Amino acid sequence: MPVAAAVSLRGVTRVYHTAGEGETAALAGVDLDILDNEFFTLLGPSGCGKTTLLRMVAGFDEPTEGHVLLFGQPIQGLPPHRRPVNTVFQSYALFPHMSVAGNVGFALEMLGWPRAEREARVAEMLDLVRLPELGRRKPGQLSGGQQQRVALARALAPRPKVLLLDEPLSALDLKLRKEMQIELKRLQRETGITFVFVTHDQEEALTMSDRIAVMRSGHVLQVGSPRDVYEHPRHRFVAQFIGETNLVGGRVVGEADGAALVDLDGGMRVALRADGVGAGRPVTLAVRPERLRLAAGGGDGDGGWPGTVGEAVYSGTDTAYHVALDGGPTFVVREQNRAAGTATAAVGERVSVVVEPDAWQVLED
C-alpha cells in the first residue's frame, strides 16, 4: 500500500529579479515527495535553496512556477495562516511580550479553542518537551535550549499535518545539540507528524533522518535514506558534502560478466558493477576512506594500489593515513585503532591500498 505523500513539490522554481544583477534562481525545477510520518531532511550548504523551499511549504514565499501540494491538495496562494503547517524558526521567534504558556497556546487561541481545552493542551505540550513548570515565565528568562523547546511545543500544539524546522539547533552548543537531536527524533516518532528538517550539518542529517534530500544551488541532487546517500552517492557534490571521500578519474574500457572494466588514471584497472556506463566514457569514481585497507609492501600481488604514506592523523577512534598512490592521487585511508598504541603504518612507509569489493561508486558530475 503506497504511503501518501504529505508534501509534494512539482517543478517548483523560484526566481528573483535583482536590480542590476538580472535573475537569480533560488530554486530550479524541484520535484520532491515527502511521505507522511517521516523525518525528512533538506541538506545543503548556505544558498542552496533549502530554506526557500521550506518557506514555500509554510507559505512565506510563493513559487514563480510549479505547484506545492499538501496531501494532494494544492496550497500555493494560501497565506500561512490558512495552511495546517507549522514552523519552528531558526531564531525561535518567541513572542517576547507573552508568557511561555501564552506562546504555546497562541495558535489554539487563533483557532478558537475554548479556554479549558487550550490550557490542557498547553500543559500537555509542555510535558511533551519536558518543561512542565515554566508556563508563567517570559521567553527572555529562559535559556537557549529551553526557548528552543518552547518553540517546538508552540508549533506542535495545534496538531499540524506537517512540522517545518528551519535549522532549529544551529544556535545551541554541541552537547545540547546532540541531546536535542535525540529529542526531536523521539518527538517525531511519538507524534507521528511529518517533520521537514533543514540543516547544513551533514552529520545531523545522517543521524536524524528517515530520508535526506541533498541540495545545491536550487537543485535537488539526490534523495534517499542516510545509508543510501552515504554509501551510494550519485553525484560528486553529494559524495564530497557528506562525509569524506576519495576521488579518482578513469575511463571505461570494456565489459565482462556484467561488470564494467575501468582504467583508472594512474594505471590500475578495476572491475565494478555499473549499469549503463558506455564504453570509452570518462568517469569519476569515489570510494569512502573506511572501505580502504592498508596492506604491507608495495607490490601489487593482492590487487592493491601501491603508494607511500604521507601523513598519519590520529583522531582517537581511528587513524587517517594519507597515501600518495603511485601515478595517482592521494587517498585517505581510515583504519580503526583496534589495538592500543601501535599504528598500522608509519610515515614514509611503502604500502598497498586495497579496496573492498563494491566500494567503488560511479559519479555523475
Place this chain on the structure above:
Amino acid sequence: MTDLRRFPGTRAVAWAFFAYLYLPIVVLVVLAFNANTTATIWTGFTTDWFGRVLANADIMRAARNSLTVALIATACSTVLATAAALGLARRRVRSERAATALISLPLVVPEIVTAVATLLFFVLIGLELGLLTVALAHTVFCIPFAYLPIRARLAGMDPALLDAAADLYAGPWRTFLRVTLPLLWPGVLSGAMLAFIISLDDFVITYFVAGAGGTTLPIYIFGMIRIGVSPEVNAVSALMLVVSILFVSLSYLIGRRAG
C-alpha cells in the same frame, strides 16, 4: 584598563559643557522663587510668583490653548506617523528613502521658512488664522518627531515574529493587534510624548500662524519678555521647564522599561 578609555582633556571639557548647559536653567528656576522683584538680588524664598501666574487669566487661557493644540497635534501626528512607520517597514527600496526624506522635511527646513510658507498658504486658501491653523501647522511638524521613535522600535523587532504569528493562524489584523501593536506600543507612546513636548514648546511657527485668537503660552511669554524681565516671567518660564523635563523623563523611562 579603564585608563585606555580616557582621552586627556575630555573630562574637563565635558564638565564645563554640562555646567554651561544647565547653569541658565538652574538660575532661572532658582530665581523664580526669589522674593525680590529685581530678580537678581536674592531677598527670600517665595512661591508668590507662581501663585500670581496661576491666577492670571490671560496666562491660563494661553496655557489652555497650548494644551488644546498640543493634544490635537499629538493625536493626529502620532496616528499618521504610526501608519507611515508600519507602511514603510521591511522595504529596502528607493521609494522608502524618498518617503522618509519627505517625512523628515520639517526637521531640515528652518522654522522661519516653514513659518512663512505656512502663513502664505493659509492666507491663500482664506483660512482664518487662529487655533485651527496652529493645530494644523503643529500636526505637520510633529509627524517626524513621532515617526522616528516608532520607526526605531519597529526596526528592532524581529521580522520572524510576524511570520510566526501568521504561521500560527493569526490573520493580518490579528497579527497587528496581538503581536505588532503590543511590541510597538512603547515606541508609539514615546513618539507621542515627544510630539507633545515639541508642540507645547513651539514658538516661531506658531507666532506666524496664530493670528489674534491663537495665542499659545510661548507666544504670551514672548510678549512678556519683550516688555521686560519680571518675576512672573521667571515663574512661567520655570513652570514650562519643569513640564518639559517631566515629559522627557517619562518618555525616556517608557522607552527604557520596554527594553
Place this chain on the structure above:
Amino acid sequence: MAASLDARGRLGQRLLVAPALLVLVVFMVGPLLLMGYVSLLEKGTYGGVQWDVFSGEAYVRFLFERDFDDTLLFNPDYLRIFARSLGLALWTTALALAVGLPTALYIAMQPPARRNLLVFLVTIPFWTNLLVRNYAWILLLRNNGLLDGLLRWMGVTDGPLGILYTDTAVAIGLVYSFLPFMVLPIYTSLEKMDFRLVEAAYDLYAGKWQALRRIVLPLAAPGIAAGCVLVFIPCLGAYVTPELLGGGKALLIGNLIQGQFGVARNWPFGAALAFALLAIVLLVMMVYTLRFKRPAEGGR
C-alpha cells in the same frame, strides 16, 4: 503567484504611508513652492500680497534700492546681513564642535550605565522651550544681571557689563541653543565604534593622540559632519536668539524675514528672503548627503 502576494502587501503598505505623505505634501511642500511663487509677486499697498500681479521687485530689492528717479543703487545692507548670519553660523558651529567633540568623546568612553545617564542629561535641554532658555541668558547677561554682579563682586569689572544686545550675546545664545545638536550625533557615531580598534592601535605602538587622530576621529567623521550640519542650518535661520539677545540691533536673516511680515509689510520680499535661505539650506544638505551619506552606505 509570487507577484500577487507581493502586490497585495505593497498596496496595503502604500495605503498606510499615504496619509502622512499627503499631509506633508499639502502642508509643507506645497507651501514652500507657494512661497517661491509669492516672492515673484507684487507687494500689496497695505501689506500682504497682490496675487495677480507679477514682479521681480523682491529680488531686485535684495541687492539694490531705488532712488527717487527709479535708478538702481547698489545696496549692500541685505548682503551684509546674510554674510553676518553665515559668519555667525560658522562661528557657532566651530565653537559647538570645539566643545561638543571632547564632550561626546568623554561620554562615549564611560561605562554603559553612566553613558545613558549622561546622554539623557544632554537631551533634556533640547526638549525645553527655546524662548525660556534664551530668557535665562537675558537674566544672566543683562546689566545688573548675574554675570555683571558676579564680575563686579570679584572686582574684574566696575561698570555695566554691556554684553547683552550685542553680537557676543547672540553668539553665546546660539552656541547654547544648539550645542546638544552637536554632541548627540557625534556620540552616536562614537558609541557604535568598536573600541577594540583603538586597542589594536595601542597594541601597534600608537600613542593616545595618534590613536585619536588616526582611528577615533575618522570613525566619528559621519557623526561630526551630521553635528555640524545640524548646528549650522538652524543657526542660519535663527530667530528667537537674535531677537531676544540681540535686541533688534544684531539683525540676522531670521529677524529680517520676520520683519517683512511684521512692521515692514513687504511680503514678497520676506518670501524671497525665506526662499533664498531655503536654497542655501538645501545646498548644504545636498553637499552633506552626497559627501557623507553615499560612501557610508556603500562601505557598510
